[in-house]
Amino acid sequence: MIECNHKFIFRKWGKMEEITSTIYDVARLAGVSMATVSRVVNGNMNVKENTRVKVLAAVKELDYRPNAIARGLASKKSTTIGVVMPSFMHSIYSRIVIGIDDVARMYNYTILVANSEDDEKKEISVINELIAKQVDGIILMGNRISEALRSQISRMRTPIVLAGMIDHEGQVPTVTIDHEKATFEAVGLLASRNEKVAMVSGPLTTGINSMRFSGYKQALKKFKREFSEARVIETDYSYKKGYALVERIKATGATAVYVTDDEVAAGLLNGLLDSGVRVPEEVEIMASNNTIVTNFTRPNMSSIDQPLYDVGAVSMRFLTKIINKEEVEDKVAILPYRIEIKKSTRQ
Amino acid sequence: MIECNHKFIFRKWGKMEEITSTIYDVARLAGVSMATVSRVVNGNMNVKENTRVKVLAAVKELDYRPNAIARGLASKKSTTIGVVMPSFMHSIYSRIVIGIDDVARMYNYTILVANSEDDEKKEISVINELIAKQVDGIILMGNRISEALRSQISRMRTPIVLAGMIDHEGQVPTVTIDHEKATFEAVGLLASRNEKVAMVSGPLTTGINSMRFSGYKQALKKFKREFSEARVIETDYSYKKGYALVERIKATGATAVYVTDDEVAAGLLNGLLDSGVRVPEEVEIMASNNTIVTNFTRPNMSSIDQPLYDVGAVSMRFLTKIINKEEVEDKVAILPYRIEIKKSTRQ
């Protein structure tokens, strides 16, 4: 490339092309060294006001923007953090991401969002991609943490925080709510006035759902309600799956249902209504995330309310502390929850 | 750093620390030059099978992963593309992102998602951040393209594609549907059997909504229905805003409403129901995006159906072509739409 003291040059095919200017261009125009430019750009105090002004003028003149890639290579920091979501379409995760993003911006990080598609293999591969991109940290969302993943995490030098997820081993920094207790309370409400309470959930054996399952069983026990496998239904998370569950629920004789996902709950509720079952008079429904979906249905749905935004925000703050090697009291942050009673439950 | 031929070294404080290995480490272990390692890693064909095997073994042994940052600096490509969303919480955009992401992966790109919060200033600033991160291209979602943005775009060397958005000037590559025609058709359905058809929309003066407004007026004209400003209501996009609109709609005497946002439509529908208005018997409602929200309400909502996934996928494909300087026939891709009739309209 031909030397020039401005960012426009003529290439041989005669077309004027804009060349992005580098720190050298700025230095030359300002009549200082690149080191000085670097200092000014990075807010280093040890620069005479006079030269700072000169440099800033040159920066503006050339419309100079530091190349984050080069900066990353030199500083060994990318100022980006990776976020792994199981799905782009579930508002529960979207809400967490907003919390993450807000705090990330405060600390001058950019977030790199990856979709694990709720698949363990994919999850590991996207994490590896994020690491290849040299993210300074990772926030992971989902339901469960597989063995393969845990062993990978333990070997990683990149710090990781789990948001809204449970690590049964307590090895990995985590921000979440006490799902077991929340479910215990929510199901308790139902069990207090219903003989038979069903539970509709994703895979029961892992992560959050196993905590919920435990809370569910404890609540039944407290109110001396019979536990029956038949009233525990595993399903995928989708409105349609919930809608299709009506007959199975009816068959169990349950007069109340706790559902771990709002969209599934919405599907179930609409399915019940469409088949002539009155909610909450004949069947009560309790959802788990109090997303906006719970307001779309008629009647709108009572739900556990998780502070999703805060889960994201706290996770990100947590991560910054780990990255900066600050002291952290506790590996696990448990946030408060509440139960919001609306119209799909009786009082 | 001390020279060593394995990735573990003892630091002075005596703690074993894992050092990420570089292309040099691999080269040394495999007994070749780094250039050869680079060739192997990048699938260059000009390598003897024998040495390829040696290198691959070393790569595995050291768990070597190329540093994408360094690669980016050297190659002047980041293999990441920036995606700007007006909101993380609107499923319409999430759906587009999935389309983008899928195609991006096919072409080995990672996406860097940024939230413009539907704010013009923020939008420009996040675009600048993306450029600083050296994204190879940008996909922009939203409703309107401001003058400031267009002038910025025209100066950018980073290619940009608009997804689901209108550029009235036709300067910027765009993938979308014919919102004017779609609205014309959808409103036509309502106007054919209703004297007074209202329209609920976001800001009318810009972008997509102005196209829709035009379609709305044309449909009224076609069926010789009176146009009245009073029946055109501008509002923010949210369920609550929609819900709060009931009295205003009633006041207009409209017996059918076209709504440009599904959540607003859901709010309006529920608001009408709660106030004793029967849908669709007394008021018909037509939504615009056929997101899953339209299925949550009872009755579920008729809607224009946009191929959102495809909008994202085509946008990304489009972008790859521009990045690779392939020939593109047309700057604007108009995808097909359809009207899905459900239960919030009569017949």
Add this chain to the structure above:
DNA sequence: TTGTATGCGTTATCAG
């Protein structure tokens, strides 16, 4: 307060 020189981990361009 400022400048010089080196390195960050790759890719790419040459020779050989």
Add this chain to the structure above:
DNA sequence: CTGATAACGCATACAA
């Protein structure tokens, strides 16, 4: 087919 060696754009230790 393979190996030096020079960029890439910046941060930073060290010198001045």
